[in-house]
Amino acid sequence: MKVAALDDVLTGKIWAYSDPPDGEAGEERRKSKRQKDLTDIMRLVETHPRLHEVLPKEIKTIIG
Numbered sequence: 364m365k366v367a368a369l370d371d372v373l374t375g376k377i378w379a380y381s382d383p384p385d386g387e388a389g390e391e392r393r394k395s396k397r398q399k400d401l402t403d404i405m406r407l408v409e410t411h412p413r414l415h416e417v418l419p420k421e422i423k424t425i426i427g
Contacts (some may be wrong), residue, residue, distance in 0.1 A: 369407070373414055376404045377422065401425065 375427075380400035405426050408414050415423070 369411060369414070370417070373404065373407050373417065376400050376407070377419065380404060380422065381419075 373411070380397055398411065404418070404422060408418065418426075421427075
């Protein structure tokens with residue numbers, strides 16, 4: 364059984380979090396979905412600290 368690589372999961376979460384929030388670019392993304400994406404990113408970084416290095420500056424600022 365193949366599973367997604369950890370780095371790929373993190374990249375997907377970063378992309379999802381970076382999608383425009385409600386009302387921008389004609390797409391609607393609920394704030395709760397963005398918050399869940401950020402929480403998922405935080406969990407990944409907490410359990411795998413090496414991933415902190417690849418986070419965008421914006422997300423590093425938010426999660427510390």
